[in-house]
Amino acid sequence: MTDQKIILGLALHDGSGALNHAWRAPQVDPGNYTDIEANIRYAQAAERGKFTFLFIPDFPAVRPDIEHAGVRNIIDPMVSLTAISQATSRIGFVATGSTTFQEPFNHARQFKALDVLSHGRAGWNAVTTSDPAVAANYGKPVAERSERYQRAHESIQIVQALWGSWQKDAWIKNQASGQYIDGSKLQPINMQGTYVASRGPLAIPPSEQGQPVIFASGGPSPHLLSLAGRYASGFIAEVWTIEQARAQRQMVRRAAEEAGRDPGDIKFFTGLMPTIAPSVREGLDRRIAILGEALEAQVPHLGSMLGVRITASQLDQPLTAEQLSRAEPSRDPRSGTALKVACQGWTIRDILAHGVIDFHPTTVGPATVHADHMQEWFEAGATDGFWISPDIFEDGVSTFVEEVVPLLQQRGIYPTDYVGNTLRENLGVPEQYGLDPRVFGGAEK
Numbered sequence: 001m002t003d004q005k006i007i008l009g010l011a012l013h014d015g016s017g018a019l020n021h022a023w024r025a026p027q028v029d030p031g032n033y034t035d036i037e038a039n040i041r042y043a044q045a046a047e048r049g050k051f052t053f054l055f056i057p058d059f060p061a062v063r064p065d066i067e068h069a070g071v072r073n074i075i076d077p078m079v080s081l082t083a084i085s086q087a088t089s090r091i092g093f094v095a096t097g098s099t100t101f102q103e104p105f106n107h108a109r110q111f112k113a114l115d116v117l118s119h120g121r122a123g124w125n126a127v128t129t130s131d132p133a134v135a136a137n138y139g140k141p142v143a144e145r146s147e148r149y150q151r152a153h154e155s156i157q158i159v160q161a162l163w164g165s166w167q168k169d170a171w172i173k174n175q176a177s178g179q180y181i182d183g184s185k186l187q188p189i190n191m192q193g194t195y196v197a198s199r200g201p202l203a204i205p206p207s208e209q210g211q212p213v214i215f216a217s218g219g220p221s222p223h224l225l226s227l228a229g230r231y232a233s234g235f236i237a238e239v240w241t242i243e244q245a246r247a248q249r250q251m252v253r254r255a256a257e258e259a260g261r262d263p264g265d266i267k268f269f270t271g272l273m274p275t276i277a278p279s280v281r282e283g284l285d286r287r288i289a290i291l292g293e294a295l296e297a298q299v300p301h302l303g304s305m306l307g308v309r310i311t312a313s314q315l316d317q318p319l320t321a322e323q324l325s326r327a328e329p330s331r332d333p334r335s336g337t338a339l340k341v342a343c344q345g346w347t348i349r350d351i352l353a354h355g356v357i358d359f360h361p362t363t364v365g366p367a368t369v370h371a372d373h374m375q376e377w378f379e380a381g382a383t384d385g386f387w388i389s390p391d392i393f394e395d396g397v398s399t400f401v402e403e404v405v406p407l408l409q410q411r412g413i414y415p416t417d418y419v420g421n422t423l424r425e426n427l428g429v430p431e432q433y434g435l436d437p438r439v440f441g442g443a444e445k
Contacts, residue, residue: 005415006378006408007267007385007427009055009094010046010397013074015039017396018273018389021290023070027394033071036080040087042397049401050415052426053092053123055236055387056081060098061133078110085118092423094123094215094234099155100148101129101138105198107155108162111212112204120209120422124159125217125236126227128152147195149223154193156214156231157435161189163211164434165201209422210433220248229255230439233429234267236387240333240361245270245382260438265429267384270377271360274370275391276399283364284353287391295352302352305335306342315349318342337361360389367403374404375413 015032016022023030032038043054056077063072074080077095085093093114097107107124115122128148129135135142143151170185189200216228217236228235235252239245245268253263277283288295296312303310306327308319319327319342327342329335338356346354355362363370377383390396408414419425 004384006374006413007269008046008049008051008414009053009269009385009387010042010051011055011057011271011387011389012039012042012393013057014070014072015074015393016070017392017394019275019287019290019391020069020294021292022392025290025392025394028392029394030070034075036083038393039074039080040084042393043084043088043091045397045401047088047091049405050418051091051388052385053094053121053423054081054084055125056093056095058096058098059131059134061131061137063133078114081122082114082117085114085121090121090418090421090426092121092123092213092426093118094125094213094236094423096125096127096217098127098129098134099152100127100143101134101140102155103198104155104158104196105162105200105202108159108198108202109204111159112163112202112207115207115209115212116204118207120207120424122207123213123215123234123423125215126152126156126231127217145223149227151193151195152227153230154196156227157440158189158191158193158196158198160211160214160231160432160435161191162198162200162202165189166203166205168206168210168433171205206433207422209424210431213423213427213429220251225251225255228252228266229257229259229261231436232256232266233424233427234269236269237271237383238360239270239382241336242377242380242382244333245377246380249382249384261436262430267427267429269385269387270383271389272370272373272386273355273358273360273362273389273391274396274400274404275355275362275364276367276370276396276403277364278366280365280369284350287353287355287364288349290392291353295349298352298357299348301357302338302348305330305332305338305357310348316347318345318347334358367407370400370404371407371411374408375411378413 015038016028058077059073081093111122111124130142167185170182172179186201213233214231215234216232218224249268252268256266257263275283275287277286299310299312308323308327329339341351341354363373409416
């Protein structure tokens with residue numbers, strides 16, 4: 001038993017699932033992309049499972065594989081989450097918003113409005129953007145990394161200052177006297193940076209948690225660590241091994257400490273892509289039925305990861321004894337898992353169906369497989385929680401809640417109820433209103 005509990009988030013995007021071509025699964029309505037009721041169902045299921053937040057990635061451009069893979073994106077994060085917030089009561093909402101192309105006043109207004117409407121359950125995953133397709137949609141060139149991150153620092157500072165510009169006790173609402181607000185407590189911020197600026201103030205009062213929670217996401221580059229260390233209360237990571245996760249978690253915590261904050265104020269989340277089935281074999285068959293020919297296209301990649309030549313003709317055969325003798329993990333952090341699965345005697349198709357080259361760790365099989373993975377990582381100090389990306393949302397979310405969550409609760413590593421009503425309370429991060437005084441003694445003008 002431990003006082004610390006696993007924190008869970010549910011990655012939510014196109015209404016189908018994390019598995020490529022999930023929209024083709026027989027239990028999925030391919031029109032779910034525009035059906036908010038589908039995402040509401042998934043959010044409500046996650047709330048029954050005491051998930052702390054929904055995590056909404058965002059890619060505001062059309063991907064090249066849209067013809068067959070689908071949109072792979074929620075129709076609009078802020079609009080969708082506003083609707084979901086009115087159909088839920090405790091689960092939080094962490095939406096991605098780019099500091100590269102959005103103005104800070106827009107972010108401040110949208111996220112604080114969602115925070116107030118949801119009674120303190122909003123979070124902002126503040127990211128920079130370098131994709132040319134996204135840049136083209138905003139009619140701008142891709143800026144250099146240093147410029148993108150400098151703009152991000154300026155943007156987050158301005159957003160937080162705008163959030164605090166309506167002071168907590170500013171709203172009088174005295175109908176008898178006729179005073180609606182204390183004007184001295186709603187003042188412009190007049191912040192000017194190199195790339196962005198805002199006069200303010202923002203005419204939105206504090207929510208039950210004060211203001212939205214800031215998240216960061218991605219790999220541990222020095223630029224991102226500096227950003228996360230100063231502002232973030234949650235970090236969405238891209239890692240594949242316990243060792244890699246533990247090292248990155250320490251980097252993130254150290255960055256927070258160097259910024260003058262408590263390292264425990266920033267929670268580190270690792271991804272998990274579960275396929276839940278009565279057996280590993282049935283789970284692999286479920287994945288193979290959806291992935292289809294996509295697995296064949298991954299064969300050269302697998303061979304490159306293991307340092308051996310593999311052809312598509314070998315797809316339904318295991319690696320030969322000679323191949324296994326020459327195979328060794330490459331610099332790709334996923335290659336160790338791939339070799340471990342290969343040594344178990346699975347066919348090439350089955351090895352790939354295990355998700356060994358997926359974007360995050362994949363677990364396949366009965367509930368204990370997923371619970372064991374999470375317990376091992378959590379107790380190893382590799383993570384504070386997981387952002388779960390089920391293969392197919394329509395049945396994957398509810399199955400996770402009904403089968404995996406009870407196991408975690410029985411083991412004493414997952415809460416049986418919400419700690420409070422706000423995202424900050426359920427994350428276990430401190431109150432903040434305006435800029436963090438530990439990082440900034442006052443707003444930068």
